[in-house]
Amino acid sequence: xxxxxxxxxxxxxxxxxxxxxxVRSWYSYRWQVLAAPMLAFILxxxxxxxxxVTPASLLSHLRQPVVLQAVAVSxxxxxxxxxxxxxxxxxxxLFLSQPKTPLKRLVDTLTDxxxxxxxxxxxxxxxVAFGRQGMVGGLLADLGLDIAFTQAxxxxxxxxxxxxxxxxxxALGFAAVDSETQQAAxxxxxxxxQIFRYVVVPLSWPxxxxxxxxxxxxxxxEFGATIIFAGNFPGRTQTMPLAIYIGFEINLDVALTLxxxxxxxxxxxxxxxxxxxxxxxxx
Amino acid sequence: xxPVSAIGAFLVCACLLLTACRxxxxxxxxxxxxxxxxxxxxxxxxxxxxxxxxxxxxxxxFAGSQQLVQQLAQGAPADVFASANQAQMEAAITSRRxxxxxxxxxxxNRLVVIYPASNPAGLAxxxxxxxPGLKLVLADKEVPAGDYSLQFLxxxxxxxxxxxGFTQKALSNVVSYEENVRAxxxxxxxxxxxxxxxxxxxxxxxNPDGVGVLEIPDALNVNTEYPIAPIQESLNAELxxxxxxxxxxxxxxxxxxxxxxxxxx
Numbered sequence: 001x002x003x004x005x006x007x008x009x010x011x012x013x014x015x016x017x018x019x020x021x022x023v024r025s026w027y028s029y030r031w032q033v034l035a036a037p038m039l040a041f042i043l044x045x046x047x048x049x050x051x052x053v054t055p056a057s058l059l060s061h062l063r064q065p066v067v068l069q070a071v072a073v074s075x076x077x078x079x080x081x082x083x084x085x086x087x088x089x090x091x092x093x094l095f096l097s098q099p100k101t102p103l104k105r106l107v108d109t110l111t112d113x114x115x116x117x118x119x120x121x122x123x124x125x126x127x128v129a130f131g132r133q134g135m136v137g138g139l140l141a142d143l144g145l146d147i148a149f150t151q152a153x154x155x156x157x158x159x160x161x162x163x164x165x166x167x168x169x170x171a172l173g174f175a176a177v178d179s180e181t182q183q184a185a186x187x188x189x190x191x192x193x194q195i196f197r198y199v200v201v202p203l204s205w206p207x208x209x210x211x212x213x214x215x216x217x218x219x220x221x222e223f224g225a226t227i228i229f230a231g232n233f234p235g236r237t238q239t240m241p242l243a244i245y246i247g248f249e250i251n252l253d254v255a256l257t258l259x260x261x262x263x264x265x266x267x268x269x270x271x272x273x274x275x276x277x278x279x280x281x282x283x
Numbered sequence: 284x285x286p287v288s289a290i291g292a293f294l295v296c297a298c299l300l301l302t303a304c305r306x307x308x309x310x311x312x313x314x315x316x317x318x319x320x321x322x323x324x325x326x327x328x329x330x331x332x333x334x335x336x337x338x339x340x341x342x343x344x345f346a347g348s349q350q351l352v353q354q355l356a357q358g359a360p361a362d363v364f365a366s367a368n369q370a371q372m373e374a375a376i377t378s379r380r381x382x383x384x385x386x387x388x389x390x391x392n393r394l395v396v397i398y399p400a401s402n403p404a405g406l407a408x409x410x411x412x413x414x415p416g417l418k419l420v421l422a423d424k425e426v427p428a429g430d431y432s433l434q435f436l437x438x439x440x441x442x443x444x445x446x447x448g449f450t451q452k453a454l455s456n457v458v459s460y461e462e463n464v465r466a467x468x469x470x471x472x473x474x475x476x477x478x479x480x481x482x483x484x485x486x487x488x489x490n491p492d493g494v495g496v497l498e499i500p501d502a503l504n505v506n507t508e509y510p511i512a513p514i515q516e517s518l519n520a521e522l523x524x525x526x527x528x529x530x531x532x533x534x535x536x537x538x539x540x541x542x543x544x545x546x547x548x
Contacts, residue, residue, distance in 0.1 A: 149418065
């Protein structure tokens with residue numbers, strides 16, 4: 001029972017060398033060694049991107065109108081999209097956080113659909129729904145509201161694609177709030193809004209914040225639905241990913257500059273998400 | 284446990300190395316990089332070519348010419364390159380994938396203005412492109428079709444039949460510069476745009492979408508030549524030459540004409 005091989009069998013994830021081995025062999029680092037190819041595969045392209053662009057060229061290309069316009073359009077549209085996702089997504093998340101029923105399970109699946117749908121499909125779907133000849137868009141056009149080719153279309157594409165990240169995270173956060181705490185607040189005379197505002201939100205804010213950040217980061221990267229539904233017009237609907245795609249074929253420097261910015265921002269967003277979630281753990 | 288994981292790691296590395304190796308070329312396989320506007324015509328030419336060369340496999344890569352040139356410059360394996368314009372063929376020559384003395388023109392094309400069947404903006408003449416509030420969609424200026432569209436709009440301003448500010452007014456009506464000329468066609472047929480400028484060849488056989496067409500007079504039109512060339516280090520040089528010969532032959536030219544291409548002058 002206490003012989004070295006069986007001890008080894010019992011603790012397969014132990015990184016320390018088995019007692020039977022006199023020196024540290026590669027075996028003691030086996031998980032690090034075996035993890036290296038996947039890690040290298042993820043890191044290499046990112047490293048190549050960063051090393052390809054010098055800080056000087058990054059700064060000089062940052063001042064180009066194409067880049068500035070794309071950054072401005074991206075910031076503006078993603079901030080509006082994230083706000084809309086929070087405002088419209090929170091009620092849906094509250095609904096989903098309640099005990100599961102068959103209807104809720106269906107809604108839950110439908111909410112997830114945009115994350116697995118190819119964004120191009122989302123773009124075509126948005127176009128046939130909200131385009132001028134579309135199901136709803138036709139009615140809006142009669143009222144003088146044209147959505148396709150406007151910044152509103154960019155925002156809608158982003159909300160469609162990025163909302164599941166916030167909704168899922170918020171629903172999990174809401175579900176984790178102890179129902180007895182809410183009942184206690186209700187007994188003390190708190191109404192529904194007060195319970196939500198002073199009990200549920202303070203207890204689930206890390207989930208809300210990290211979900212919001214993930215949605216924002218995903219909106220920032222939205223490409224396929226945007227180019228189909230909103231078209232490509234510099235300063236109006238050309239977001240950073242669109243400028244990268246068009247720039248890749250004509251002005252690689254612009255594409256590289258924007259790629260580095262987007263990568264840095266995405267990395268920062270993920271660090272913030274992990275940071276907020278970690279703060280939640282000690283509680 | 285130990286030997287198994289070591290063997291596993293070795294197998295994974297071996298697989299990665301194997302997939303990295305260039306596959307041996309099939310003796311009768313041909314890879315043709317062709318401009319997006321050639322999609323239907325070249326697909327039919329490919330079928331006809333295969334009839335004359337049994338056992339041949341043709342793989343087409345249809346995309347914007349500038350995209351194909353990027354892929355070629357990055358070393359994408361190909362045997363034939365057919366571009367929608369000379370500029371992108373020059374780019375392929377610069378990246379040394381094509382030899383300049385092997386380039387031949389094989390077809391011509393021209394631009395037309397199209398509008399949706401419902402004609403929401405009431406487009407009747409080319410001059411209407413400057414009407415306030417009209418939604419015009421062009422290909423991006425880096426796509427050959429987009430470059431030609433801008434050339435047409437600029438030339439029109441100098442023409443007696445058009446008002447002086449025509450170019451500016453028409454350009455201010457542009458709501459999107461699409462990354463591909465086919466996307467212009469789609470947005471017009473969907474009725475999202477009031478008008479678009481595409482190649483005559485972008486209209487499918489029989490005009491199933493019922494789009495309206497305004498011809499652009501020759502003097503204002505940009506009559507383009509499509510160049511074709513074999514890729515220099517092609518592993519199927521003979522077959523590549525045979526394919527190009529077939530495109531230039533009467534049967535090949537007839538198929539091109541069916542799809543709206545004009546013969547090489």
